[in-house]
Amino acid sequence: MKIPETLAFECETGNYHTFCPISCVAWLYQKIEDSFFLVVGTKTCGYFLQNALGVMIFAEPRYAMAELEEGDISAKLNDQEELEKICLQIKNDRNPSVIIWIGTCTTEIVKMDLEGIAPKLEERIGTPIVVARANGLDYAFTQGEDTVLAAMAHRCPDYKHFETDGGPGKIEHVRINTGPTNKSLFQKERLTKSNLVLFGSLPSSVASQLNLESKRQSVPVSGWLPSQRYNELPTLGEGIYVCGVNPFLSRTATTLMRRRKCQLIGAPFPIGPDGTRAWIEKICSIFNIKPEGLEERENQIWKNIKDYIQIIEGKSVFFMGDNLLEISIARFLIRCGMIVYEIGIPYMDRRYQAAELSFLQHTCENMKIPSPRIVEKPDNYSQVQRMHELKPHLAITGMAHANPLEARNIDTKWSVEFTFAQIHGSSNARDILELVTRPLRRKGGFTPNSRSLSKQTLQN
Amino acid sequence: MKLAYWMYAGPAHIGTLRVASSFRNVHAIMHAPLGDDHFNVMRSMSERERDFTPVTASVVDRHVLARGSRDKVVNNISRKDEEQRPDSIVLTPTCTSSILQEDLQNFVDRASLYSESDVILADVNHYRVNELQASDKTLEQIVRHFLNRAREKGLSNRSLTDTPSVNIIGISTPGFHNQHDCRELKRLLGEPGISINQIIPEGEFLRNLRDLPRAWFNVVPYREMGLMAATFLEKEYGMPYISKSPIGILNTADFITRIGKPVNLWSSALLGKEVNYDLYIENQTKFVSQAAWFSKSIDCQNLAGKEAAVSGDATHAASITKILVKEMGIRVSCSGTYCKHDAEWFNEQVQGLCDEVIITEDHTKIGNMIARIEPSAIFGTQMERHIGKRIDIPCGVISSPVHIQNFPSGYRPFLGYEGTNQISDLIYNSFNLGMEDHSPDVFGGHDTKGVNTKSLSVAKREIHWAPEAESEPKKIPGFVRGKIRRNTEVFAKQNNILEITVDVMYAAKEKSSL
Numbered sequence: 001m002k003i004p005e006t007l008a009f010e011c012e013t014g015n016y017h018t019f020c021p022i023s024c025v026a027w028l029y030q031k032i033e034d035s036f037f038l039v040v041g042t043k044t045c046g047y048f049l050q051n052a053l054g055v056m057i058f059a060e061p062r063y064a065m066a067e068l069e070e071g072d073i074s075a076k077l078n079d080q081e082e083l084e085k086i087c088l089q090i091k092n093d094r095n096p097s098v099i100i101w102i103g104t105c106t107t108e109i110v111k112m113d114l115e116g117i118a119p120k121l122e123e124r125i126g127t128p129i130v131v132a133r134a135n136g137l138d139y140a141f142t143q144g145e146d147t148v149l150a151a152m153a154h155r156c157p158d159y160k161h162f163e164t165d166g167g168p169g170k171i172e173h174v175r176i177n178t179g180p181t182n183k184s185l186f187q188k189e190r191l192t193k194s195n196l197v198l199f200g201s202l203p204s205s206v207a208s209q210l211n212l213e214s215k216r217q218s219v220p221v222s223g224w225l226p227s228q229r230y231n232e233l234p235t236l237g238e239g240i241y242v243c244g245v246n247p248f249l250s251r252t253a254t255t256l257m258r259r260r261k262c263q264l265i266g267a268p269f270p271i272g273p274d275g276t277r278a279w280i281e282k283i284c285s286i287f288n289i290k291p292e293g294l295e296e297r298e299n300q301i302w303k304n305i306k307d308y309i310q311i312i313e314g315k316s317v318f319f320m321g322d323n324l325l326e327i328s329i330a331r332f333l334i335r336c337g338m339i340v341y342e343i344g345i346p347y348m349d350r351r352y353q354a355a356e357l358s359f360l361q362h363t364c365e366n367m368k369i370p371s372p373r374i375v376e377k378p379d380n381y382s383q384v385q386r387m388h389e390l391k392p393h394l395a396i397t398g399m400a401h402a403n404p405l406e407a408r409n410i411d412t413k414w415s416v417e418f419t420f421a422q423i424h425g426s427s428n429a430r431d432i433l434e435l436v437t438r439p440l441r442r443k444g445g446f447t448p449n450s451r452s453l454s455k456q457t458l459q460n
Numbered sequence: 461m462k463l464a465y466w467m468y469a470g471p472a473h474i475g476t477l478r479v480a481s482s483f484r485n486v487h488a489i490m491h492a493p494l495g496d497d498h499f500n501v502m503r504s505m506s507e508r509e510r511d512f513t514p515v516t517a518s519v520v521d522r523h524v525l526a527r528g529s530r531d532k533v534v535n536n537i538s539r540k541d542e543e544q545r546p547d548s549i550v551l552t553p554t555c556t557s558s559i560l561q562e563d564l565q566n567f568v569d570r571a572s573l574y575s576e577s578d579v580i581l582a583d584v585n586h587y588r589v590n591e592l593q594a595s596d597k598t599l600e601q602i603v604r605h606f607l608n609r610a611r612e613k614g615l616s617n618r619s620l621t622d623t624p625s626v627n628i629i630g631i632s633t634p635g636f637h638n639q640h641d642c643r644e645l646k647r648l649l650g651e652p653g654i655s656i657n658q659i660i661p662e663g664e665f666l667r668n669l670r671d672l673p674r675a676w677f678n679v680v681p682y683r684e685m686g687l688m689a690a691t692f693l694e695k696e697y698g699m700p701y702i703s704k705s706p707i708g709i710l711n712t713a714d715f716i717t718r719i720g721k722p723v724n725l726w727s728s729a730l731l732g733k734e735v736n737y738d739l740y741i742e743n744q745t746k747f748v749s750q751a752a753w754f755s756k757s758i759d760c761q762n763l764a765g766k767e768a769a770v771s772g773d774a775t776h777a778a779s780i781t782k783i784l785v786k787e788m789g790i791r792v793s794c795s796g797t798y799c800k801h802d803a804e805w806f807n808e809q810v811q812g813l814c815d816e817v818i819i820t821e822d823h824t825k826i827g828n829m830i831a832r833i834e835p836s837a838i839f840g841t842q843m844e845r846h847i848g849k850r851i852d853i854p855c856g857v858i859s860s861p862v863h864i865q866n867f868p869s870g871y872r873p874f875l876g877y878e879g880t881n882q883i884s885d886l887i888y889n890s891f892n893l894g895m896e897d898h899s900p901d902v903f904g905g906h907d908t909k910g911v912n913t914k915s916l917s918v919a920k921r922e923i924h925w926a927p928e929a930e931s932e933p934k935k936i937p938g939f940v941r942g943k944i945r946r947n948t949e950v951f952a953k954q955n956n957i958l959e960i961t962v963d964v965m966y967a968a969k970e971k972s973s974l
Binding site: 014072136 | 543
């Protein structure tokens with residue numbers, strides 16, 4: 001848990017722009033195919049969703065608002081009756097396998113007892129109801145997914161632990177450890193095929209790529225949280241090892257460890273070929289397996305993305321911070337040869353991200369560049385001032401600032417795209433660089449073959 | 461609680477922010493949780509705004525819930541005051557802050573002690589008004605505030621300008637084609653010799669508001685924003701106002717004729733002559749606008765009697781309905797608006813122009829209405845455009861809520877004489893495409909096209925079509941196929957028929973032609 005001292009952490013005022021965490025319904029309803037997301041909130045929430053999600057809203061999405069009216073706020077109406085009416089309507093129209101209630105700022109402030117009402121209604125209407133409080137009072141953007149997955153973790157079936165010579169009491173919890181793992185803790189024969197569960201919502205094609213990466217090292221993935229369908233949720237319990245694929249899932253990690261007694265593998269996140277390799281290596285080390293062919297594979301990927309790296313090498317980048325992917329992406333970009341001035345981040349869980357942070361530190365040392373300052377809860381106004389001084393080649397920022405910064409001659413990349421693009425696993429390293437280099441390529445003239453990079457096929 | 465998938469008008473604070481950020485050098489501070497500042501994204505993206513949107517949030521988080529937000533709000537206000545020296549800071553409540561029931565007025569009073577800018581609290585109730593009503597209210601509040609202040613300080617200037625002049629009230633940021641409309645309106649008023657005194661809120665400095673009463677009269681081009689301010693100015697300063705929207709040939713002519721009245725009120729005294737705009741109207745109608753000639757041309761003849769459905773905000777939906785019916789001879793089967801608060805006015809406007817009036821904020825009702833009447837074209841918002849896509853009916857977008865494509869770089873006013881040209885194109889192109897689409901069907905081209913039930917609700921289809929009946933509709937031209945299929949299904953349902961055979965089809969046809 002020791003963080004190298006050279007990484008500088010700061011905390012600012014928290015006056016920054018980000019998406020409201022309820023935006024997680026946008027990707028989660030697509031991921032969990034038989035779900036329905038009901039956001040219990042006001043017109044403000046609804047208006048945000050319909051504007052942020054753009055055209056998705058026209059495609060009969062499986063999410064809706066339970067819009068609170070004055071009667072609900074002043075408790076003239078009975079919450080349970082109102083929610084029952086709405087949930088019955090949803091059940092009739094769509095018949096989902098699960099309804100996920102998203103609590104918002106308003107339900108927090110009026111103290112609507114969603115967790116209390118849900119089990120009662122669940123019984124009455126016969127559809128599971130999961131409650132996640134993804135509100136702007138407590139969380140930022142991608143942390144919404146964290147709250148949903150943490151709530152979902154309670155619904156996963158129990159893992160029946162078949163005792164071997166050790167017995168459940170003797171299995172030690174894996175510490176989030178950045179150093180080499182103490183291998184003697186683990187006995188290979190005790191690890192059955194089905195005890196690695198990955199958590200984090202990824203498009204199914206990316207999930208199967210990671211499955212494949214892991215399978216190559218003969219560590220098959222037994223399940224994902226979330227799964228494609230609600231009734232396919234993985235079994236959890238003592239003896240199950242879990243590993244996160246996204247940096248913003250600290251609540252889920254905590255829930256899995258404390259409530260479901262799973263063992264957390266603290267690894268860097270599989271973003272970029274370097275991250276993916278470190279991630280696999282860490283998993284292998286837990287299962288006491290010697291990874292094979294990882295170095296060749298990583299080198300191959302680096303070779304494949306050389307054309308992109310030429311464009312960004314030596315250029316500087318500034319992360320304003322809004323989605324918690326910043327540390328991992330910055331680490332990857334530093335390895336690509338970029339200089340990172342500042343990593344803004346909404347919230348920094350130093351325990352959950354420990355492995356990633358130390359990997360960042362090592363990458364900086366290896367690349368011989370000073371480590372960037374990490375600014376938690378940044379202040380956008382001050383950041384813009386700093387940017388005027390530093391004049392970075394690229395700012396990774398939200399939409400609110402993108403056009404104004406472009407008008408001030410700072411190239412920008414819209415940060416939200418990283419949440420929707422496929423960035424995990426070795427083979428998607430190209431996609432990250434495709435995004436990062438786009439504003440730089442737009443000007444042209446970097447390398448002779450850079451014009452039609454997006455059309456080049458992967459030579460693998 | 462109500463189940464809602466989509467909404468036409470946004471929450472109240474959006475209206476307030478639209479007004480505040482349209483004025484120059486005004487900063488809005490939202491009392492809101494993290495993530496509620498999505499207005500900045502909308503403005504920066506849709507309008508491709510080059511400047512940072514002058515809106516920040518004073519973030520409401522757990523600590524605020526525990527301790528109250530007074531210090532935080534006051535600090536944020538004085539900080540903004542130092543950083544950017546705005547003329548005014550508008551503290552904007554949101555739905556969250558309105559249930560916290562903190563005394564925001566007290567914070568504002570306190571903050572005013574420390575800061576050089578004027579600090580005001582936007583006075584809107586989140587649970588009672590929507591975006592449009594809030595924008596109207598906020599504009600009035602700001603106008604009232606600064607005029608009263610000028611009067612207290614003895615700075616108000618009430619002497620009329622030497623030549624006829626006008627204030628344009630209600631041009632704002634992200635408004636539907638507002639920038640283009642504003643330019644066209646300036647031309648429309650300028651050509652008959654009326655100068656522009658002020659345009660609010662867009663681009664005006666607050667300190668100049670004290671000169672508002674110097675104009676001879678006010679113009680409110682859109683009903684949704686500006687009426688309250690205009691009424692206030694009429695009551696307090698005796699300024700007449702015109703709230704007719706100059707959209708379409710007839711409305712524009714009417715608009716200019718109405719201008720004559722307030723101008724002539726002073727003109728004989730100040731300029732020694734009376735004005736008459738009849739010749740101007742005639743020239744413009746004949747030579748500048750193509751719309752009048754267009755409605756006489758053969759193209760437009762082809763449109764006669766075609767059916768259309770209209771939906772949008774009150775101003776645009778009413779105007780377009782009038783253009784379709786009176787200027788182009790198109791039959792409007794249904795006209796509707798989501799401005800429930802302005803229902804009475806809307807009803808009055810479209811009375812006798814359409815078969816049906818629908819006033820609702822529920823887009824599924826509009827969708828089902830369109831599916832039921834199957835017009836040849838729809839004129840509505842982005843939502844209607846998507847409804848049209850789904851059921852294969854062309855749609856022209858005539859009103860907000862809008863999309864980035866409704867902020868064209870090219871000159872596309874809806875108002876005035878150039879506006880009439882734009883609207884003609886929009887209407888004609890929508891219908892024309894519809895015809896082109898159907899022509900191949902008549903010659904048996906698009907037979908693979910599946911027939912949809914044209915209903916938006918997810919209904920399970922219980923009725924079974926016999927194979928030979930299934931192939932029967934393919935003999936019918938495409939543009940009526942859907943209707944026949946649906947009529948047959950309705951007939952089958954009414955008569956408890958579970959399988960549709962060719963016989964049933966023709967029975968249904970006989971029944972419907974009776």
